Amino acid sequence: MERSGGTHLRSVNLNLLPVLEAVLSSRSVTASATKLHMSQSAVSDALARLRAQFGDELLIRSGRQMLLTPLAEQILPAVQEIIGRIDVLVTARRFSPADLDREFVIATADPVVMAFGSGLFHRMQTQAPRSSVRFVDLEVRDYQRLRSLELDLVILPRGYLRRERLIEQPLYRERFVCIARAGHPAIDGKLSRALYSRLPHVAYRSDQRSTVSMDARLLKLEQRDVILVPNFSLLPLIVEQTDAIALVQRRVAERLAATAAIELHEPPEPIPPLDVCMYWSVGHDPDPAHRWLRETMRALADAL
Helix, strand or coil: CCCCCCCCHHHCCHHHHHHHHHHHHHCCHHHHHHHHCCCHHHHHHHHHHHHHHHCCCCEEEECCEEEECHHHHHHHHHHHHHHHHHHHHHHCCCCCHHHCCCEEEEECCHHHHHHHHHHHHHHHHHHCCCCEEEEECCCCCHHHHHHCCCCCEEEEECCCCCCCCEEEEEEEEECEEEEEECCCCCCCCCCCHHHHHHCEEEEECCCCCCCCCHHHHHHCCCCEEEEEECCHHHHHHHHCCCCCEEEEEHHHHHHHCCCCCEEEECCCCCCCCEEEEEEEECCCCCCHHHHHHHHHHHHHHHCC
């Protein structure tokens, strides 16, 4: 479709903005119809009018996928922000978490779930009893999932996620320790660099496509990773029954040391603490329900 001479505010049917936001965010006419409580044919008709108004296809098929055109990619953040601010005008005075019926989706690793899970459960029960939180594993496409509003929050250390069109807020600071089974025969006092490299390791790997463990990236010491796992909480369960060592968050190690036969040791080299942050899309920023979730996470972090 050829582009027209230009699109002006007076030529745009503002009633179609919710359809525009839904279609571009979900990349699906069917999903948009469900979200907007409209028929698929009505959404298809609205999309045809939007294409005519913008002089652009907006959404195109590529194999089994629906892709955004460059123009659609460009305008999506602004459309999400506009819809979010309109929602604020409509709901700001009457918003109450007790009336909220919503599932929030947070992508993060299991140490964050361990840190926030019980506190978040009590907050949800007392303040938003009709809502829930679903934690999902981190994925390499989390940046796109945040921008499309598929995820409410991503929580991970600073520097691991692109920040374009995202908002970042620090939550807490994480420090690391080495763990070994209680009474490990090779460890007597300090864990030296030579001993650290000589002992077998079990390690966490955040990106399942990579063969490099988090330990190797943080310490930059030679090590032999015998087993790589997708969750930190699995490490003490393996370490307590083997001669392997592992690098974990101090908070995780101290909590699991109460039930696992492990001992904590300082790493052979200092590891700078990591700032754990939460990230969200600018499209979610003005949403009062989303703001309540962020404020809840911030309050729980302050209590850690």
